Amino acid sequence: MRELKVGLAGLGTVGTGVLRMLDRQRLSLAARTGCEIRVVAVSARDRARDRGVDLSAMRWHDDPVALARDPEIDVLLELMGGEGDPAKAAVCAALDAGKSVVTANKALLARCGTDLAARSEAAGGRLRFEAAVAGGIPIVKTLREALAGNTIHRVSGILNGTCNYILTRMADEKLSFETCLAEAQRLGYAEADPTFDIDGFDTAHKLALLTSLAFGTRVDAEAIYVEGIRSLTLADLAAADDLGYKVKLLGVAVRTDQGIEQRVHPTMVPKHWPIAQVSGVTNAVAIDGDAVALTLVGPGAGGDATASAVVADLADLALEAGGFAFGLPEAGLRPAERAPMQHHEGGYYIRLAARNKPGTAATIARRMADEGISLESIVQRRPDRSQDGEPATVILITYATTEEAVRRAVARMEGDGVLASQPQVIRIEKD
């Protein structure tokens, strides 16, 4: 029987999960692919640590780059993470040597995915990264293979389980952002330093890869507008609920007349959308093609889910499945024309803390009108026991308008001195 010899760099939860899964499914995988997938060499930081898996039959490398260059291996499985070295050096070394690479490293791919694809093509290896986006959801395969007959207009998703967990608990249990974040940290869903997740950067990395797969463009993470969930309050979630929406942190990439819009921000989505129903750490991706609209829902993280994606990539390599890393050959990936965020069009939710003084309502209404923004609704709630000087909450829902009009209107109101604090702006997605 043919063999696919794998060198595994990184023996954390996912790495050991992959070893266990390959062991558990050995016969099935061999029958499916006509090939035995064998991990023949490994590399990790600490050789002495007991990981509960038997590594005795595998060659040990202290240096992942040496592992990548090991002439015995056909595939480097990179599960170290990190956008720089040693992950990058190891991946490049393997690709340049004509080996294939399977990786879950979204940060690295978001930074230099196009270059890595070019290297793989130049030397004849393959680059696979199903686990890098939405964990166990086979979204890379779906975009690259299953929708090959479609022109994609839009791809969007809940790509970060930590944020979705926090937003779900806030909405369902009326708990503050801080409480839910602490709970997420306690349960291991959030890092001690949660910045990367809750400020939207993790979602942006994944979105950059989805954009490239969906639109056949070069990976361009820097073009992404990124806003996280820190500023969301229970008042915002309650207002969204009243209006028939849920608030989700979405990554969205859309083909517009002006180019490709890539954005990550809290978004109000209609409750009846499948994606609105996705709760907890679960991820979901929605794709709008000219022939098919799909929604895929599943686990976005965790050792088992990530291992499942990695093993599927290895099985494809064992089957000698062809196809380019991002669907098209690297030379065919076009630079993504960036549609500037200022030109984004859509409805907006705007929550203002309006100073309780004569003329405030008129000023707010005038600033909106000056920018040509039509209002679908205005709700003003006075504090329960109205006191002079205490601000009133005003919630505006706009008809479709542009980001720049909203920003200008809000900036003017701030200049007018009618606002008691920073306004909250949440974009609305609709049918």
Place this chain on the structure above:
Amino acid sequence: MRELKVGLAGLGTVGTGVLRMLDRQRLSLAARTGCEIRVVAVSARDRARDRGVDLSAMRWHDDPVALARDPEIDVLLELMGGEGDPAKAAVCAALDAGKSVVTANKALLARCGTDLAARSEAAGGRLRFEAAVAGGIPIVKTLREALAGNTIHRVSGILNGTCNYILTRMADEKLSFETCLAEAQRLGYAEADPTFDIDGFDTAHKLALLTSLAFGTRVDAEAIYVEGIRSLTLADLAAADDLGYKVKLLGVAVRTDQGIEQRVHPTMVPKHWPIAQVSGVTNAVAIDGDAVALTLVGPGAGGDATASAVVADLADLALEAGGFAFGLPEAGLRPAERAPMQHHEGGYYIRLAARNKPGTAATIARRMADEGISLESIVQRRPDRSQDGEPATVILITYATTEEAVRRAVARMEGDGVLASQPQVIRIEKD
């Protein structure tokens, strides 16, 4: 550039849709696969009919079997449908000649899919059928490739858009089954003779294929317990809603201690399940694996969606992607051990029309107790203006019990003469 030469049998909505999609995506598909996908020959019933596509460059065959044997073609694309000849003869002729086959023909595959897989392996061609199950949802690829590292425990889905359309309208608009069926027929969602859809046979064909893909078993459509949606009333849907459920026609395949349970029937599913939210003609499939649980939602029928699945299969062939029709080689597909429906375990909803006479309630309660069935709830509703002799509606919700216990209890009540009409029994799926 390499060429993949296709012979297309069947020029209905899907066939012409495929021709248009291949034309529209010609450059993209060639770049993705390094291969030009060309339809070089066609066959259909009526040569003269204007189908709005240019067939002048394609050789015409009156006989689809002759098309299948055409030495010029690499792939037969079978879009005629029907479980017998000429579809079967054409598919067999192509496979036996070592050609690959792409088909949307679920009836044929449900009847002899294992045999066709064996023929394809014997002669070296490939058999692909993404379009045969859930239309534009890439569920075949997902089970066969993306979840290769999983042991699947359960696969279930809304696999018939006609039924889901009818159930959605009944529930949302309180319209009768007959009214909704007529509307589905008017809109082209249901055939003039709707038996095949609404009595569950179409769902069963698709389920048979999913079962084989999920569990590595030989296709065994005859093992499926099938029940359609004709008997559902607005009272049932309203009661389900009160209890926190939606009623869906599901195809379900589960691995149990006794073998594989395959069943198609109206099912009460908790409202918060992603599959419960799927409305109208949309399809959905949920897969529970040991590493990953996924739900895929998308269009189950229609020319574009089906064409999208067909073109994806052709693109895979153009990439020379390997892999067996049902994941495993035919010789590795085990006979499915049939778990008998009588042994099905779960909760039940039972609606009875109880004769309004002394002792009825006691009789009903005793018959349930005799079978060891515990009740979660009993709701009895008397008709608005109670008349002697007019039956009362009694709704029983059971804790987990067995199909045979329920059937026996209900049969006894019928024998007791306490029921005024046929009881309604709906199975409940829970977390």
